[in-house]
Amino acid sequence: MSAATDLPKRTRVAITICVILATLMQALDTTIANVALPYMQGSVSASQDEIAWVLTSYIVAAAIMTPPTGYLTSRFGLKRLFLVSIAGFTVSSVLCGMAQSLVQIVLFRVLQGVFGAALVPLSQTVLMNINPKERQGSAMALWGVAVMAGPVLGPVLGGWLTQAFSWRYVFYINVPVGILAFFGMMTFLSDTARNATAKLDWLGFGTLSLAIAAMQVLLDRGEELDWFGSGEIVAEAIIAVSAFYLFLVHTFTAHEPFVRLSLFRDPNFTAGTLFIAIVGLTYYASLALQPPYLQNLMNYPIISAGLVLGPRGVGTMASMLIVGRLIGRVDTRFLLALGLGLTAWSFYVMTGWTPDVSQMTIVVIGIVQGVGLGFIFVPLSVVTLSTLAPERRAEGAGLYSLSRNIGSSIGISVVNSLLTRNTQVNHAEIARSVTSVNRAFEDLTITQFWDPVGAAGRAALDAVVTQQAQIIAYMDDYKLLMIATLAAIPLLVIFRKPPPSAAADSMHVME
Numbered sequence: 103m104s105a106a107t108d109l110p111k112r113t114r115v116a117i118t119i120c121v122i123l124a125t126l127m128q129a130l131d132t133t134i135a136n137v138a139l140p141y142m143q144g145s146v147s148a149s150q151d152e153i154a155w156v157l158t159s160y161i162v163a164a165a166i167m168t169p170p171t172g173y174l175t176s177r178f179g180l181k182r183l184f185l186v187s188i189a190g191f192t193v194s195s196v197l198c199g200m201a202q203s204l205v206q207i208v209l210f211r212v213l214q215g216v217f218g219a220a221l222v223p224l225s226q227t228v229l230m231n232i233n234p235k236e237r238q239g240s241a242m243a244l245w246g247v248a249v250m251a252g253p254v255l256g257p258v259l260g261g262w263l264t265q266a267f268s269w270r271y272v273f274y275i276n277v278p279v280g281i282l283a284f285f286g287m288m289t290f291l292s293d294t295a296r297n298a299t300a301k302l303d304w305l306g307f308g309t310l311s312l313a314i315a316a317m318q319v320l321l322d323r324g325e326e327l328d329w330f331g332s333g334e335i336v337a338e339a340i341i342a343v344s345a346f347y348l349f350l351v352h353t354f355t356a357h358e359p360f361v362r363l364s365l366f367r368d369p370n371f372t373a374g375t376l377f378i379a380i381v382g383l384t385y386y387a388s389l390a391l392q393p394p395y396l397q398n399l400m401n402y403p404i405i406s407a408g409l410v411l412g413p414r415g416v417g418t419m420a421s422m423l424i425v426g427r428l429i430g431r432v433d434t435r436f437l438l439a440l441g442l443g444l445t446a447w448s449f450y451v452m453t454g455w456t457p458d459v460s461q462m463t464i465v466v467i468g469i470v471q472g473v474g475l476g477f478i479f480v481p482l483s484v485v486t487l488s489t490l491a492p493e494r495r496a497e498g499a500g501l502y503s504l505s506r507n508i509g510s511s512i513g514i515s516v517v518n519s520l521l522t523r524n525t526q527v528n529h530a531e532i533a534r535s536v537t538s539v540n541r542a543f544e545d546l547t548i549t550q551f552w553d554p555v556g557a558a559g560r561a562a563l564d565a566v567v568t569q570q571a572q573i574i575a576y577m578d579d580y581k582l583l584m585i586a587t588l589a590a591i592p593l594l595v596i597f598r599k600p601p602p603s604a605a606a607d608s609m610h611v612m613e
Contacts, residue, residue, distance in 0.1 A: 113290050114232050120286035121225045124188055125245060127279045128221040131160070131195075131214065134260040137393045137408045138269040145269065146204045154518040155322050157390055158511040159208045162318045163215025165507030166311045169360070169500040171220045175227070176300040181293035184224050185284060190217030192280030199273035223500075228291065256415070257393075261408025306360025309349035314508060316342035321515035325522050365490065365498055373596040374486025375505045377438075380590045381478055382506040383513030384445065384583045388471065390514045391521070395576055396464075399569065400457045410464045417472025418479075425480050434485045435594045441477030442591055444470055449584035453577045457569075485597050517579045524578050528571035536567060 109117075135142075135156060143153040174183050194213035201207035229245055263271040320338040327335050353359040366372045392411060396402040402410070425437060448471040483502070490498045 109232055116286060116290045117228065117232055120283045120290070121228050122245060123279050123283040123286070124184075124221050125225045127191065127276050127283065128218045130256050130259070131218065131276070134256040134272045134275075135160075136389050137257045137260040137404060137411065138264045138272050139390075140394050140397045141264055141269040141404065142207070146201070146207060148204045149326070149522070152204060152322075152326065154390060154514050155204070155208045156211055157386075158318060158322060158514050160211040160215040160218075161386070161507050161511040161514070162314060163212045164219040165215075165504050165511065166314055167216050167219035168223070168503050168507070170302055170307060171223045171500065172497070173300055173302040174220065175224070175294070176297045177302075179293045179296045180224065180227065180231075181287065181291050183220060184228070184287055184291065187217050187220045187224065188280055188284045188287065191221065192276055192284070195273045195276035195280070199270035222503075231294075255412075257408040257411035259408070261405040265403065265405045301358070303352075303356060303358060303360040306349060306352050306356065309345045309352065310360065313342050313345035313349060316345060318511055318515065321512060321519070325519040361501065362494075362497065365494060365501065368489050369596050370489045370598055371486055371498055371502075373593045374482055375502055377482060377590055377593050378486070378502055378506045379509030380586055381475075381482070382509030383516075384449070384587050385471075385475055386510035387513035387517040387579075387583060388449075391517055391576065391579060395455075399572060399576075400459075406461075410461055411468060413465050414468035414472040417469035418476045419472075421473040421476025422480055425477055429481060429484055434481045435597055437477050437481040438485075438594055438597075439591065441474045441479075441481075442587055444474030444477065446584050446587040448474065449580050449587060452580040453584065455576070455580075456573060489598065513583075517582070520582065521572075521575050521579055524575035525568070525571045528574045529567055532567050532570055536563060 139153050139156065142148070142156060146153075171183075178186075191214060194210050194217060197210040198207055198214060201210055225245060259275070260272045263269075263275060316338045320335055320342060323338075324335055329335055330339070349360075353361055353363060366375075393407055396407040396410065397404060428437060448467050451467055486502055487498050
């Protein structure tokens with residue numbers, strides 16, 4: 103690529119716009135599909151826990167394909183990889199929109215994750231390459247706004263597209279954005295040198311990928327197949343454990359392993375990698391729970407659901423802008439503790455929600471959650487990576503992102519599995535008290551609607567019991583997320599204070 107100082111201003115602006123479009127396209131897809139899940143569920147005849155595969159398949163594929171980005175860039179060149187990633191992401195988005203079954207949409211979401219994984223690190227690299235040192239900070243800040251805009255626009259745009267057209271348009275919207283970004287990059291971006299001798303530890307990469315994929319399929323299908331009562335689940339567990347064992351043995355014995363164990367000698371990096379997995383688990387699981395709660399239990403139209411979920415992203419954006427100025431002036435551990443406290447408090451409030459909760463309460467709690475995430479995300483990135491040697495930070499950032507994505511996919515699978523199981527358990531518990539000899543049915547105003555003797559009355563009664571069982575199951579899920587958030591607090595004592603220069607790197611490692 104041309105030196106940053108040699109690029110004409112018009113070229114630099116054009117490349118920056120294309121980079122932001124590519125980043126925004128990828129960032130939108132982390133949240134835009136959430137609000138449309140209930141509509142997809144009906145369209146492809148999926149259960150509550152099955153439709154969650156639409157989210158987890160994308161996250162897992164992106165998690166697996168993020169770490170090899172450095173190797174692929176070196177081997178094939180930055181421009182070629184960027185163009186392939188944009189084109190592949192756009193085509194797989196079209197295929198997602200055309201999907202006619204759950205299997206098809208999950209498969210195409212995997213393809214989306216595979217191609218989309220490189221977009222964020224490549225975008226950061228391009229912006230660093232095309233800007234002189236004195237402009238890199240402002241360029242990364244502009245890029246950061248695009249990253250933060252995704253969670254804000256996603257629910258609102260997804261709700262409007264689904265209501266006005268169809269859930270399929272939450273994927274088709276990527277087509278014009280992808281085409282603009284592709285041809286812009288093809289026209290203005292220069293390629294980097296390629297290293298034909300670059301090597302990847304394929305055994306390490308393959309065994310880790312197999313372990314993650316097998317574990318995710320186990321989590322996604324476990325509830326449906328009665329866990330270890332199923333031969334398939336047992337086989338997947340054996341594959342996951344065996345692949346991870348081979349990965350560990352290879353990592354400890356290989357000369358150039360896929361994951362360098364020396365990174366984990368740094369206590370900040372080790373604690374931060376575990377910390378971000380917990381953050382990913384709680385944040386993305388919460389995102390997956392809210393749309394069906396609003397649409398199925400509270401009967402919100404999809405546009406209204408998107409509008410009340412959007413302010414969460416506004417809270418994140420605002421707090422990130424504030425916390426960027428506080429890093430280096432305020433102890434990072436205090437910022438993290440504040441973020442964890444706000445997040446845990448929001449989950450605590452949500453454990454008392456019923457379908458009668460007001461829109462204002464949902465918006466306010468969403469904003470508090472967003473603010474809490476902002477106070478966690480940037481400081482955690484800084485404190486985790488700042489104590490690594492500069493030449494190790496890119497590798498560390500890849501593992502950090504991998505940990506976040508694994509935590510996210512596990513969290514979504516676990517809360518949806520618990521939601522299904524606890525709904526069944528709670529239904530059975532409540533139904534014990536709903537018998538024809540219950541004295542409450544002596545009231546004619548009750549039997550008028552819920553007559554336990556007539557077929558129509560029993561059906562109406564069962565619907566009410568199911569709704570109450572679901573409300574309690576949601577409460578249990580939010581309680582679990584609150585406990586998981588509080589469990590991360592002891593990790594704060596491990597962190598060492600980052601050097602002052604680390605604040606300048608905060609925007610570089612946000613994703």
